[in-house]
Amino acid sequence: xxxxxxxxxxxxxxxxxxxxxxxxxxxxxxxxxxxxxxxxxxxxxxxxxxxxxxxxxxxxxxxxxxxxxxxxxxxxxxxxxxxxxxxxxxxxxxxxxxxxxxxxxxxxxxxxxxxxxxxxxxxxxxxxxxxxxxxxxxxxxxxxxxxxxxxxxxxxxxxxxxxxxxxxxxxxxxxxxxxxxxxxxxxxxx
Numbered sequence: 001x002x003x004x005x006x007x008x009x010x011x012x013x014x015x016x017x018x019x020x021x022x023x024x025x026x027x028x029x030x031x032x033x034x035x036x037x038x039x040x041x042x043x044x045x046x047x048x049x050x051x052x053x054x055x056x057x058x059x060x061x062x063x064x065x066x067x068x069x070x071x072x073x074x075x076x077x078x079x080x081x082x083x084x085x086x087x088x089x090x091x092x093x094x095x096x097x098x099x100x101x102x103x104x105x106x107x108x109x110x111x112x113x114x115x116x117x118x119x120x121x122x123x124x125x126x127x128x129x130x131x132x133x134x135x136x137x138x139x140x141x142x143x144x145x146x147x148x149x150x151x152x153x154x155x156x157x158x159x160x161x162x163x164x165x166x167x168x169x170x171x172x173x174x175x176x177x178x179x180x181x182x183x184x185x186x187x188x189x190x
Contacts, residue, residue, distance in 0.1 A: 032183040033075050039179025041068045046123075046172035054119060096137070103133045120160065120167055127156045127171070148182060 003011075041064045048060045080093045107129040111122065131153040138146025152175060159170040 030075060030079050032186040034072060035179045035183030035186070037071045037075070038068055039176045039181075039183060041065070042176030042179060043172050044176070046168045046176060049119070049123065050166075050168035050172065057119075099136070100133055103129060120164065123168070123171070124156065124160050127175075128153070131156070152178065 045057075045061050045064050049057050052060070076093065076097060107126060110129070111117065111125060114121070114125070117125065131149050134149035134152070135146045138144070138149050155174055155178075156171060159167045159174075163170060
């Protein structure tokens with residue numbers, strides 16, 4: 001089958017139009033809020049891990065994780081109420097929520113298998129599970145998002161293995177701060 005240059009150009013225009021519409025839908029849906037919320041949690045949590053005693057850090061992370069879960073649920077419920085599309089299965093949001101729930105169950109199981117981990121090992125295991133979920137969602141929804149997840153994973157692994165004394169502060173500034181910047185970028189530029 002031969003396609004003329006003008007037909008190929010029309011097909012590319014349609015694809016680019018769909019990419020723009022998808023990005024705009026993501027940016028106006030509020031999905032960027034998840035990045036801002038969890039970026040803030042990482043920023044505070046990892047900065048605490050770098051500078052405070054382990055006994056205090058565990059309590060800070062527990063509080064931050066509960067706050068993040070509550071805020072994520074609120075954002076997810078709000079987003080679900082705003083979705084009124086016949087082209088997307090109404091079960092998609094529930095399936096995405098179930099995916100993340102199951103991913104956390106598997107993360108908890110992996111942590112139980114390696115228990116007791118060192119604090120940095122625990123952080124790295126959780127980061128790897130979060131990035132696995134992020135990349136999986138990116139493969140389904142936005143390949144660009146998957147590439148960001150791969151970049152964050154590479155950053156985390158490099159910090160863990162090459163700069164272990166600065167791992168937490170790197171994750172706070174570049175990981176958490178990066179998520180915040182990415183959320184703001186998606187909101188303003190997509």
